[in-house]
Amino acid sequence: MSVERELEYNELKQKLIEIASKSDEQRLPLRAYNILRIAIKNLVLAPGQTILEREIAEALEMSRTPVREALVRLQTEGILTLIPRKGFNINPIKKNDLKEIYEITESLDGLAVELATTKVTKEDIKYLKKLIILQQEQLEKNDLYEWSILDDQFHAELINFASNSRLNSVINIHADQLYRARLYTINNRPIPYQSIIEHNAIIACIEAKDKNAARLAMQSHRKRAWSEIVNILDD
Template identity: 45%
Template sequence: MTATTPTQIQQILLRYKQAVQALPLTQQAYAVILKAIRELYLAPGEAFLEREITAMLEMSRTPVHEALIRLEMAGWIKVIPRKGFTVEPILADPIREISQITAVLDGLAAALATEQAQHNDLSELSGLIDRQETLMYAHDLHEYVAVDQEFHTKIVQIAANQRLSSLMDSYSDQMYRARLYTIKERQLPTHSIQEHRAVIAAMRAGSGKAADELMQAHRHHGSREIIAILKQSQE
């Protein structure tokens, strides 16, 4: 990914801030910084001064400092006392552990969604796959990954299980960041499009078991590629 300049980072942060301005200040700061980390604008391994982020966000120190503490507790950054913070790197072993969990949860979501899905839900999912295919061939891979996330999130929403959704929320951002970080090193993901279509075909046929198995296989396939790239980059 091309390096982002401080001016560009500020523009991105302020744009994200506008989207969450109804939240209390600490929650605003948390959501904006997390979004920038998730989207790799605050890059893995990079160090930032607290006052730099405070200035970029055009906020006072207290909500930003509190947000950074929360982000450290959630495993996104490492705070350096009286200085700033470093963004946690994306490492193969944690991603492997997370992917083992999320593959099972995604499979369960697909099975539950099969029972709940209406015609318009399946049409929306198919439309997202079509968008992914267009973005893939246009080599807009950042947006491709965003739509991929939207596809999987939609299936979790259709499943209508709040506890499952909460569990997925704990891990999905970490996996999204890893996918985005490695996407340009992977082969053009034509197989992923085919696997998405296979999951939807199983859901249309009313086979929750097949949807579960196909989804888990899809997630394991993608995770193996991501982990291999991360391992290679750490050697």
């Protein structure tokens, strides 16, 4: 292993160890899967990067069998691809794939907010408003990474408040891909003050118990976000 490659490996190992320290999953294949999924979602493993089964197993201090199971599962989910004799390649972020995902998400998130409007409590709304305040604070600090985490949390909480496990499961299939795309393009997009405005508008509709307006506000929010991302991917 070259000196440069060894430095890259040691850096990756440290980041994977940090992710692993936050996981309480004990079953090795699922533990490996969760660690790798989070690493890909957060661009620790970047689009187009090639990883070796052996190196991942060594970094996670596991045998290669659970790591292989995790990699194969991620491949079936379309997140990475096996390149014979070279390892696994993290799939790039493709515009057409994202377009389809955003079309689905726009409709499903709209439905989730519509359902949540009739179910949220005052405490739920208070919590959502707190997340928006925290987002604003991160923008003032110019910390777009922390803003992205809070943005993802805001949308996840709205979906949870819909109290529909099947809807939640369908949306979660694509959630990581959306987050990865937002994180990948965030530094080249306008600073997301508009997102704060739109989040507040969604909450206002929910407080007014206007589920149709809440749904339209969420769909408009998703559509605007997609228009920004597609411009970056075109460039």
